[in-house]
Structures are given as structure tokens and as C-alpha cells.
Amino acid sequence: MGSVQRYKTTQGTRYLVRYKKPDGTHANKRGFRTKADAQQFLAEVSVSISKSAYIDPVDSRVTVGELAATWLLDQAAVLKPSSMHVLESAWRTHVGPRWGEVRIDAVRYSDVRAWVTEIARRRKATTTIRAYGLLAAVLDVAVRDRRLVENPARGIKLPRKTSKRRVYLTHRQVDLLASEALHPVLVYFLAYTGLRWGEATGLRVADVNLARRRVNVQENAVMVNGAVVTGTPKTHAARSVPYPEFLDDLIRAQLSFKHPDDLLFGDGADPQRLPNSRDGWFAAAVRRAMRIDPTFPRITPHDLRHTAASLAISAGANVKAVQRMLGHASAAMTLDTYADLFDDDLDFVAQALTSARQAATLIVHEQSQPASPHDAAAAQRGLPGQSGAEPTSRGI
Structure with a gap:
């Protein structure tokens, strides 16, 4: 399988290991100070080859950046542009500058851990987890x-993401926000259908079914690098979403003078862009609503999706229906996301258990009551008494 040879250097005697790789070519490694070290290396190589676990040192000399270039191209073939944009940003900002020129056989667990700690110190958990996940992948x-x-990157403890506190508007607060908004119909539509911004602004006239009061969600318009890109919904699956009857006239007004291929909202040609979070029309409407009602919360357009879930659940909609409306992958996901909306159900469980226990205790109490003296005497004579006991026959 291989051999160990001695040779002389200016620093003294060294040992060279020669061996045959699985592909039949020969390889060698020099510089061992003792024969024992060289023999141990040869033994380890021989075992790895016999177990088909041999790693060619030449293949390990590639850099992280070289592998990442191919990996990112592969991801671009399967991910949506918006998701791909996030990955490319993570590579340019965090991963590439630190690891791009590093050979993969030089990556050490302790170095990766120190890098993760440094990012976590400066950035949010989401950013840290995304950068680490890219390198590990x-x-x-x-x-x-x-x-x-x-x-060497696996097994590192990552910071935990803290969920942002969700805000749910009441029916009255939705009315107030719509009355102060530049696009009131869109506010109502988002608050009562639960569509994402891109799904709502990607709807076309042909997607509206007036007879059933439903919209067919087939496209998603998202902002990527300053441009609106239209693709499939987030879960890649189309879905039918109902809207309440009171929106009927508002939706019909949006359809006026538009062709089936025109967009439902806006001018019909270009999707409406997500308003700026600071000085856009939505933020301005929120500020005006807060001045009118001091209890009005500071919200974003996405919070109207949470509001739709809250209003549907409080109206008695079951979890499966809410899941389909929101386009979640499973009902479990809906429950996990909006667990706080089901606190009343927990109260109902406690009340139901109390009622069941009281009923069971009452039955046991009635069954344990002793019979009256008249019933006991009648039973001994084999005659019916007040307890309704059946008469006995002495001949049987």
C-alpha cells in the first residue's frame, strides 16, 4: 500500500511517505521528523482508503470562495429572486470578506465560532444565523x-431569534386607519384577507371571482434591488381566498375600466410598491391615526396580515380555514405562529374540565346515597319499593 523512506536535510533526518491513491495514482507526503510519525500517517491513510473514506489533500486546497461561487449558482436555480438577494447580500457583507480566500482545509471550528460571536455582537440574530448557515452549507x-x-462549522451554538411582538387591530381601528390612508381599499383588503403585500398587489382582474367573493392568489410581486419582480406565491402554491361581503362594492370599483390582465390595485399596469416605512403613505396614515386615537399601535403593512388572522379566529374560524386563507404550509404552522390568539381556548378547556368534574362528582354522590328504610324492607320481602327494584320470585 505504501512505504516510508528516510532522507537528509540541512535540519537533519526526515521521512517521506509514499502511497497509492484509490484512483491508482501515486502520492507522497514528506517532512516527518520521526519514522514512527511517518508510519502512523501511512497506517491512517491505508485505513481510510480501505474504508473508502480517503480525502485527497489536493482536493482540499480549494478556497471557500471557489466552492461558494458554484453553490450560489445552484441556489439561484431553485430560490426566488428575493431569497437569492438575501443570500448574496450575506455573502458580500459577512461571509466572503472573512472566508472567501481561506482554503477549506484551513477552516477551524474555533475560528468559525469566534467569527459567529463577532457578528452576533454587532448584528441581529437573524443576520448571524443567515451568515453562519451560508458558510456551513x-x-x-x-x-x-x-x-x-x-x-468544521457544524455544532456551533447560535443566538436565538426573538419574535417581534405582533400587533392586532380591532375592527374599529381598521376603519380608522382606512379613513386616514391614501389607499383605503387596499388597507381593508389586507386586513380582511390576510394576503401578503406582494400577493395583494400581484392580483389581476381575472383573479377575482365576484360570484363567490374570492380571489385566486397566483402571483407575488416583491421588491428586489429596487425593482419589482413578479413570481409565484411564497409557498409556490396558488390558493383561493375569500373576502367579506362588505368589501364587495369596493372590489367592484377596483375592477372598473380594467381588462382581465390588468392588476387589481393601482393603475393596472405596474404593481404598487411597498410604501416607505418612514415617510410613505402607510406610515403617514398610522401617524394620523395615532394622533386621533392615542391607543392606536404603530404598525407596518404586514401587521394587517396578523390582524386578518386575529379577526378570523375571534369570529370563530377554525384553524384549518385560517391556514388556507393565510397560505401556511400546515395548520401546525398557523397554531405555532398565532398561539397567543388561542388563549381563550385554554380558558374554555379549564371551564370544560371543571364542568365535567362537577358532573362526575354529582353522579358518584347520587349512586353512593343509602336506600330508604321502606325500600330496604320491600327489597327483603321481594316487593317493589320506591327505588323501583324489580320483584323477586321465590321459586327461582
């Missing part, structure tokens, strides 16, 4: 390609 490819024995 690229190194996973190196392991699958048999360039590395194991991924």
Missing part, C-alpha cells in the same frame, strides 16, 4: 464532495 458540499472528512 458551502462546507457541507465540501464534505459531500469528499474534500473534507467533516464540516
Whole structure:
């Protein structure tokens, strides 16, 4: 399988290991100070080859940046432009500058951990997790390609994401916001259908079914690098979403003088852009509503999606119906996302258990009551008494 040879250098005697790789070519590694070290290396190589676990050192000399370039191209083929934009940004900002020129066999667990700690100190947990996930995914490819024995980035403890407190508007607050908004119909539509901004602004006239009061969500218009890109909905699946009857006239007004291929909202040609979070028309409407009603919360357009879930659940809609309306992958996801909206159900469970226990206790109490003296005497004579006991027959 291989051999160990001695040779002389200016620093003294060194040992060279020669061995045959699985593909039949020869390789060598020099510089061992003792024969024992050289023999141990040869033994380890021989075992790895016999177990089909051999990693060619030449393959490990590729840089993280070289592998990442291929990995990002692969992701671009399967991810939406908006998701791809986030990955590319993470590579340019965090991963590439630190690891782009580093050979994959030089990546150390402790170095990755220190890098993650540094990002977490300056950025939010979401940014840290995304950057770490990108590096780990690229190194996973190196392991699958048999360039590395194991991924040195795996097993690092990451910061926890803290969920933003959700805000739910009441019916009255939705009315107030709509009355102060530049586009009141869109406010009502988002608050009572739960569509994402891109899904609502991607709707076309042909997607509206007036007879059933439903819209067919088939497209999603999202902002990527300053341009609106239209694609499939977030889950890649079309869905039918109902809207309440009181929106009927407002929706019909949006359809006026438009062709089936025109967009439902806006001028019919270009999707409405998400308003700026500081000085856009939506933020301005929120500020005016807060001046009118001091209890009005500061919200974003996406909070109207949460409002739709809240209003539907409080109206008695079951979880499965809410899941389909929102386009969640499963009812479990809806429950996890809006667990706080089901606190009243927990109160109902407690009340139901109390009622059940009281009923059971009452039955046990009635069954344990002793019979009256008249009933006991009648039972001994085999005659019916007040308890309704059946008469007995002495001949049986």
C-alpha cells in the first residue's frame, strides 16, 4: 500500500511517505521528523482508503470562495429572486470578506465560532444565523464532495431569534386607519384577507371571482434591488381566498375600466410598491391615526396580515380555514405562529374540565346515597319499593 523512506536535510533526518491513491495514482507526503510519525500517517491513510473514506489533500486546497461561487449558482436555480438577494447580500457583507480566500482545509471550528460571536455582537440574530448557515452549507458540499472528512462549522451554538411582538387591530381601528390612508381599499383588503403585500398587489382582474367573493392568489410581486419582480406565491402554491361581503362594492370599483390582465390595485399596469416605512403613505396614515386615537399601535403593512388572522379566529374560524386563507404550509404552522390568539381556548378547556368534574362528582354522590328504610324492607320481602327494584320470585 505504501512505504516510508528516510532522507537528509540541512535540519537533519526526515521521512517521506509514499502511497497509492484509490484512483491508482501515486502520492507522497514528506517532512516527518520521526519514522514512527511517518508510519502512523501511512497506517491512517491505508485505513481510510480501505474504508473508502480517503480525502485527497489536493482536493482540499480549494478556497471557500471557489466552492461558494458554484453553490450560489445552484441556489439561484431553485430560490426566488428575493431569497437569492438575501443570500448574496450575506455573502458580500459577512461571509466572503472573512472566508472567501481561506482554503477549506484551513477552516477551524474555533475560528468559525469566534467569527459567529463577532457578528452576533454587532448584528441581529437573524443576520448571524443567515451568515453562519451560508458558510456551513458551502462546507457541507465540501464534505459531500469528499474534500473534507467533516464540516468544521457544524455544532456551533447560535443566538436565538426573538419574535417581534405582533400587533392586532380591532375592527374599529381598521376603519380608522382606512379613513386616514391614501389607499383605503387596499388597507381593508389586507386586513380582511390576510394576503401578503406582494400577493395583494400581484392580483389581476381575472383573479377575482365576484360570484363567490374570492380571489385566486397566483402571483407575488416583491421588491428586489429596487425593482419589482413578479413570481409565484411564497409557498409556490396558488390558493383561493375569500373576502367579506362588505368589501364587495369596493372590489367592484377596483375592477372598473380594467381588462382581465390588468392588476387589481393601482393603475393596472405596474404593481404598487411597498410604501416607505418612514415617510410613505402607510406610515403617514398610522401617524394620523395615532394622533386621533392615542391607543392606536404603530404598525407596518404586514401587521394587517396578523390582524386578518386575529379577526378570523375571534369570529370563530377554525384553524384549518385560517391556514388556507393565510397560505401556511400546515395548520401546525398557523397554531405555532398565532398561539397567543388561542388563549381563550385554554380558558374554555379549564371551564370544560371543571364542568365535567362537577358532573362526575354529582353522579358518584347520587349512586353512593343509602336506600330508604321502606325500600330496604320491600327489597327483603321481594316487593317493589320506591327505588323501583324489580320483584323477586321465590321459586327461582
